[in-house]
Amino acid sequence: MTIRVAIAGPRGKMGSEAVHTVMKNDNMELVAVLDHREIADSLEDYAEFPNNYCIPVYTDLESLFKTERPDVFVDLTTPETVYKHTKEALLNGVRPVIGTTGFTDEQLEELTELSTELKLGTIIAPNFAIGAILMMKFSQMAAAYLPDVEIIEMHHDRKLDAPSGTANKTAQLIQENRRGHKQGHPDEVETIEGARGADIDGMRIHSVRLPGLVAHQQVLFGGEGQLLTLRHDSFSRSSFMSGVKFSIEKVMELDDLVYGLENIL
Numbered sequence: 001m002t003i004r005v006a007i008a009g010p011r012g013k014m015g016s017e018a019v020h021t022v023m024k025n026d027n028m029e030l031v032a033v034l035d036h037r038e039i040a041d042s043l044e045d046y047a048e049f050p051n052n053y054c055i056p057v058y059t060d061l062e063s064l065f066k067t068e069r070p071d072v073f074v075d076l077t078t079p080e081t082v083y084k085h086t087k088e089a090l091l092n093g094v095r096p097v098i099g100t101t102g103f104t105d106e107q108l109e110e111l112t113e114l115s116t117e118l119k120l121g122t123i124i125a126p127n128f129a130i131g132a133i134l135m136m137k138f139s140q141m142a143a144a145y146l147p148d149v150e151i152i153e154m155h156h157d158r159k160l161d162a163p164s165g166t167a168n169k170t171a172q173l174i175q176e177n178r179r180g181h182k183q184g185h186p187d188e189v190e191t192i193e194g195a196r197g198a199d200i201d202g203m204r205i206h207s208v209r210l211p212g213l214v215a216h217q218q219v220l221f222g223g224e225g226q227l228l229t230l231r232h233d234s235f236s237r238s239s240f241m242s243g244v245k246f247s248i249e250k251v252m253e254l255d256d257l258v259y260g261l262e263n264i265l
């Protein structure tokens, strides 16, 4: 069976890689892309793509769904638009595969309910890279033994959301194995606001944004006389593409929402 795929954000760093990934796969057909700028009617007329990419470009998601009838909708856009896109996909009977980060807990809850109610698979993957998923799982394991944790996530300086989706997901997994408690000195004081980072049940998250970086995370576990550091680096967006391919195939078998690829790998 050929899976009909639509991608939102085709000019982006992730979206353009995903376009090539779907184009290269024999069991998938890229039926349309969604842009929010009127650039051209077909991807072949974009500077980023070769002239055999005769893929229609839409600026309206509803018309894309009604005309092209994709099976799967891949979103790689912005935190501002992703929730609306995901809901629209589900309401049009299209299975979302979402890489865009920045969902609130309330939005995740609502989309989980909608996906279950419609019996339509959805994948929301804060990180598609297998190494990052392993780093998150190992962190969850370590937190049971070393509950004093600080997460340092480091990204390129074009990133819109902080902390990253990966850091949020890591913290959530750790929370399942770590009893919440205040870390550091009980009387510690921040003389500059934010110096100790974001606080999740006493665990800290620090977000670094610098040109030159892609996507990196360290999870530090401190114990008596020791430090365990778990680190993952994505040096290029190609690191995410096997996860994108896997998710497009897997979502066709699901009938509810999965948040995080660690649940289905």
Ligand SMILES: NC(=O)C1=CN([C@@H]2O[C@H](COP(=O)(O)OP(=O)(O)OC[C@H]3O[C@@H](n4cnc5c(N)ncnc54)[C@H](OP(=O)(O)O)[C@@H]3O)[C@@H](O)[C@H]2O)C=CC1
Residues within 6 Å of the ligand: 008, 009, 010, 011, 012, 013, 014, 015, 034, 035, 036, 037, 076, 077, 078, 079, 081, 098, 099, 100, 101, 102, 125, 126, 127, 128, 129, 158, 165, 240
């Ligand atoms: N899950 C994962 O493994 C990964 C997730 N990400 C996430 O994916 C998202 C995209 O990242 P990245 O590719 O680096 O970002 P980019 O800024 O490079 O790409 C986003 C693209 O989306 C376009 N866009 C914005 N709004 C819309 C809209 N309403 N409809 C269609 N297109 C739109 C932008 O156009 P314009 O620039 O013209 O506004 C841009 O081309 C981020 O949330 C990031 O955190 C990133 C890497 C891995």
Ligand SMILES: O=C(O)C1=N[C@H](C(=O)O)C[C@H](O)C1
Residues within 6 Å of the ligand: 101, 126, 127, 128, 155, 156, 159, 160, 163, 164, 165, 166, 167, 214, 215, 216
């Ligand atoms: O914006 C990015 O680049 C990335 N976003 C995701 C996140 O927020 O965790 C995944 C990866 O870290 C790259």
